[in-house]
Amino acid sequence: MAKVSSEALGIEPIGKLLVRQAVPASIGILVMSLNILIDSIFVGNWIGSIAIAAINVVLPVSFFIAALGMAIGIGGSSIISRALGAGHKEKALKTFGNQITLTLLCTVSLVVIGLFFANDIIPKFGGRGDIFEPAKIYYTIVLYGVPILGFAMMGNTVIRAEGKPKFAMIAMIIPTVGNLLMDYIFIHLMDMGMYGAAWATTGSYLACFLYIFWFFFSKNSELKLSFRHFGLQRNIVSEIGSLGGVTLARQAVVSITYLLMNNILFNLGQEGLVAVYAIIGRMLMFALFPVFGVTQGFLPIAGYNYGAKHYSRVRETINTAIKYAAIVATLVFIGLMIFPTEITSLFLSDNPNQSAKELALNQYVLTHASTPMRWVFAATPIIALQLIGAAYFQAIGKAIPALLLTLSRQGFFFIPLILILPEFYGELGVWISFPIADVLATIVTGYFLNKEVRKELIVAETS
Template sequence: MKKNSDLLGIESISKLLVKQAVPASIGILVMSLNMIVDTIFVGRWIGPLAISAITVVIPVTFFIAAIGLAVGIGGSSVLSRALGSGDNDKALRVFGNQITLTFLTSGVLAVLGLIFQDFLIEFFGADESFKDLALTYYRIVLYGIVMLAMCMMGNNVIRAEGKPKFAMYAMLLPAIGNIFMDYILIYVFDFGMEGAAWATFTSYAICFTFIFWFFVAKSELRLVTECFKLKKKIVNEISALSFVTLARQGTIAVLTILLNNVLIIYGDAIDVATYGIISRMLMFALFPVIGVNQGFLPIAGYNYGANKFERVRESINTSIKYSGILALGIFIVIMVFAPNFVSIFISGREGQDAETLANNAELLKRTPNALRWVFAATPVIVIQLIGASYFQAIGKAIPALLLSLTKQGFFLIPLVLILPSFFGVWGVWISFPIADVLSTVVTGYFLHRAVKKELKE
């Protein structure tokens, strides 16, 4: 009897990509909507400075959660190729080691994050105007961050098994739970930042419960105790590929810290809130492109492991075509409707104090043009995303790492350090499209060369 994973090497690439990408896209959409609604509730019911507070907390929670994402994506590349070659015993051991690595690493980082919370919040860019709000949110969210890391890892394993619908459910259920709890705790009970934080904690618990149920009741991967014991060879193989994602996510965390501090130096807390809105819009608006990229990974990895190189080539071309069309549509919508998107985050309630009203007006004035600049090169980014993911899917850790770091690490961080000294806050926003174009040129060159040399029957 054929397993779900076998279909990755049989069905048409277009059909597989739709089957993998649509659930991934829906899951990412709901997860990003969760972040958007969370920010809307905080901005409208607490104030713009609360958005600034959440923005400076994101780097540490993002990085710890990235441990699970990195082990999930890197380990699932190994797992996909093991399933493709018929080595089920290795697949089980890889998954068991993924669980152990994620739990231990994220647990240690969570404890350290709580011990050094005051230092970290200031280091991440909080000033006195919103530091207390940031600490309130940070402490509660960090209590549940290990659950989030485990969820990020497990979600990628579910996709590697060829069951993307369950991966979608794993993102859908906690997002709905978070939105519901936000409404209850912030609006109904008026718990402010504590309410926002406990709503987020609850969403982590819901996701963890669902993924635990999946691997007990629905998964093809039936683990025994021996699988959880770390094996040096498997850990090294997972780590080599996980480091790609971890370096990319870690670079994003460093970039966020840098942006928060640069925006405080050349601007103020409202500029930090502007970036908080933009960062959520990036994930929300690009959800279908990211979904295609997520769907591409197991297809390319499985077929590469099965030596079906023509199918790997087809998966690259089809993924770029589909995601390119989607990216162009996203670009047009953002350019036209930027002010409409920003206005959603701003309260229209009567009875607000003068400072909050002034902050709302400034946020609405500054953010739309900043949003347009950040999205200015959206149509070309698909080549960079698919190109970097290809090398990760086939187990080429070093090229995957370097290409994953091209935008944020090699181009965007230096530009953010240099341009604001000449152009102020505007220099931050124009750094994004410049980095997008440069990283796409570099990645496109290496992807083209690799396909010509490596993907031969």
């Protein structure tokens, strides 16, 4: 049964297959995004706007370390998908074993470093003023659970590479449900404040890890490891590193972006603008879940068929994925353009017993968030091409173009824009940097994707 599941990636109709892969991925991402969204709503209503800003300061740090697991997972999963497509199961097993060893070594090392330099890291990411103390509480506790999250994220991508999207979806749902339940208990019932928010997050990581651990030891997985698979093998580690480095570099740039944004906005508007960006950042994670879901569903299909030399199916997968992702991105765009104020109000407490400072901060956020939100999402309908195009090169094992295209939006365009435009346009310069970067990155990605398809896939089909 498991073998048929992976072989189906090279047999079933692309449209049906993409829906089967993308819908569970989208649901999983939706639930995880809802976790972040509702968690922020709970924190904002039960603790305060400063707490939302504090979590926003910590997220890029913990996300970067956790992204090691995702990077190792995606890098290895590209190898696994192509190996299964080519019938090389032993290579798939060795790759998975090496992924586990690398995740353990990397995440634990970085957590130790992160804890040692906590007092230096937090202010650099915008945790200044009233934000510092709650940010440090959240940072310290959540960092303990990051290695567990790293394993969970690595394992989730491998499950998807096996062609088991429903199990991957469940793995993403479990920590969300757990986190929200623990939020209610620790924050609302037990009044633990930031400590409760942090322990709820860490506990949810553990729940996800335990489920993924069970999956690989059950009959549902076709990847059954022995001790010989855990020894690091240079060529596999090199390939995991080169392909996973794309994901890690992307997350590193995201972390740098948060660092710059939090500091630039703090200088422009103190805690108020940092809180505005925190809410917009949650919507960036939440609103685009179906687009990210299509991208996740696209990866194993493209990788498997490329490994099996089914080039016409690879081309069909690219076109279908872009079409599906563009449709849902446009729907997201319409909703955000119409309801920015209503969305912002969900994150703010209406409790009249708040301090005068909290009430003033809430009012500032409510009146200032709508215009930035519209600017940030202004180019959403076209991002499908950029995401699918960059993912294609990663799926087929071409690390350098995948890396360059993945970094194009934030690394090559967005970061220079937010360093330059605010000097001339102030706060507006920050927000208009988002759609400008989206447009430029999409143009570049479209050019190189079209060139690659014409050069390799079409030529291979006709030869």
